[in-house]
Amino acid sequence: MYRPSLRMTLAALAVTTALPALADEVNVYSHRQPELLQPLVDAFTADTGIAVNVAFVDKGMAERLQAEGDRSPADIVMTVDIARLQQIVDAGVTQAVQSEVLAANVPEALRDPAGHWFGLTTRARIIYASKERVAAGEVTTYEDLASDKWKGRLCTRSGLHDYNVALLGAYIAHHGEEAATQWAAGLKANLGKKPDGGDRDQVKAIAAGECDIALGNTYYMGQMLADPEQKAWAEAVNIVFPVFEGGGTHVNISGVAMTKAAPNHDAALKFMEWLSSDHAQQIYAETNNEFPVKPGVPRSELVASWGEFTPDALPLAEVAGHRAAALKIMETVDFDG
Secondary structure, three states: OOOOOHHHHHHHOOOOOOOOOOOOEEEEEEOOOHHHHHHHHHHHHHHHOOEEEEEEOOOOHHHHHHHHHHHOOOOEEEEEOHHHHHHHHHOOOEEOOOOHHHHHHOOHHHEOOOOOOEEEEEEEEEEEEEOOOOOOOOOOEOHHHHOHHHOOOEEOOOOOOHHHHHHHHHHHHHHOHHHHHHHHHHHHHHEOOOOOOOHHHHHHHHHOOOOOEEEEEOHHHHHHHOOOOOHHHHOOEEEEOOEOOOOOEOEEEEEEEEEOOOOOHHHHHHHHHHHOOHHHHHHHHHHHOOEEOOOOOOOOHHHHOOOOOOEOOOOHHHHHHOHHHHHHHHHHOOOOO
């Protein structure tokens, strides 16, 4: 059966990469920019002799895979956030993978029970707190963010963004939809300004005195510290790892799935398993300022400097199952309005 070449696909996506002419290859559709994966690609090819071709697909990945059907050149999908992974699975364009290596290296809570997706790195949904206006220990739980003491002091991006929807999904899993609705309404009541921008914009707002605390993902601290224009924002805040009452700190993932078409199945499986190895985990986590999923793999020096925390034990598959309810709640309380 005819399969479009990856070069044709890359050309269509306006992405080109100089690739070695090797016998085996793996074709990847990625939500992440290719340069964020390049250190992994180079190391895998050096270790195995298998070439990896990366096509950046910013939007419509599930739809593209559905349109390509069994002629798709893609073997692997790499993306961020459980919502995007689950969307691709729900579109019926992935296949289950049974691997003793992946089962051993990826904790059960960070992989699909049916084997359709596997976490590769984690990031925590934390609180950025003003060094000047928020005392140590003043905020410790997600539940506390709805307290009246934070009225006019909280900033966050859109409540409909995947990161906040996943956090609310976890809240539903812990406390139920009624309590989650009250919590979301409490967060909205405490906002110092209407939700806008990304996570780094909220830290900028703290530095400017517009709010005192903000929800954000951990890796943005690394990105801000590396940017001369944003370093001052990062230096104005502390990282706080809040927990759910009776639980831990909410984490999300970057992850991988094998496509249903996967023309290079065996090489793709080798790549997936390699991504869970100590070597790959260190490279990927350090490149993106994230936490390795494999237990025992050391964090980068910068990430380790942020402190220890206890990840919430909720399986991410359960969190993803509450996505529709979480979106409905955000719309009901008119969070962004």
